[in-house]
Amino acid sequence: MKFIWGFVLASTLLFAQSIPNFKLTELNQKPAWLHQITKENELTIVSLVTLTCPYCLKEMKDYTRLSQKFGIKKVGFVALFLDNNPRMIQALIARDKITYPVLIAGSDMSKYFGIRGVPFTFILDSNNIIIEKIPGYVPIESMDEYITHYLNK
Numbered sequence: 001m002k003f004i005w006g007f008v009l010a011s012t013l014l015f016a017q018s019i020p021n022f023k024l025t026e027l028n029q030k031p032a033w034l035h036q037i038t039k040e041n042e043l044t045i046v047s048l049v050t051l052t053c054p055y056c057l058k059e060m061k062d063y064t065r066l067s068q069k070f071g072i073k074k075v076g077f078v079a080l081f082l083d084n085n086p087r088m089i090q091a092l093i094a095r096d097k098i099t100y101p102v103l104i105a106g107s108d109m110s111k112y113f114g115i116r117g118v119p120f121t122f123i124l125d126s127n128n129i130i131i132e133k134i135p136g137y138v139p140i141e142s143m144d145e146y147i148t149h150y151l152n153k
Contacts, residue, residue, distance in 0.1 A: 016130070018128055021033050027093075037078055040076070043074075044123070046121065050082050060092075067099060078100065081103070
């Protein structure tokens with residue numbers, strides 16, 4: 001296991017990439033900027049999701065639980081929808097009691113990174129450097145391990 005984390009750390013340092021300050025849209029149609037949301041966090045978990053993806057919806061519920069656990073440690077969570085349907089997204093937030101920021105990213109972010117499937121998660125450090133890119137659904141236990149690892153390094 002130490003070898004794997006060492007490899008992850010080494011590859012992250014070699015290929016460190018800053019995430020641009022993407023213009024996003026709040027559900028009330030007001031503009032927002034990604035770096036405004038991430039600026040107070042030691043780590044930020046950014047998840048690209050869609051309304052039609054069952055794994056995205058499960059992951060959002062899991063991240064609500066993790067945001068309650070890690071909120072005091074300045075770990076932020078953000079869901080960025082590739083869909084542009086604020087009414088349906090608001091209904092989902094209310095139904096599933098999502099407690100962290102949810103915004104509309106549109107397809108720009110997925111095109112920028114060449115993402116073809118969702119969910120897709122980025123872990124950002126306090127300088128908005130991508131320290132982890134995770135395609136697909138991340139079980140809550142695994143994300144808990146990622147967060148704990150990066151907080152303790």
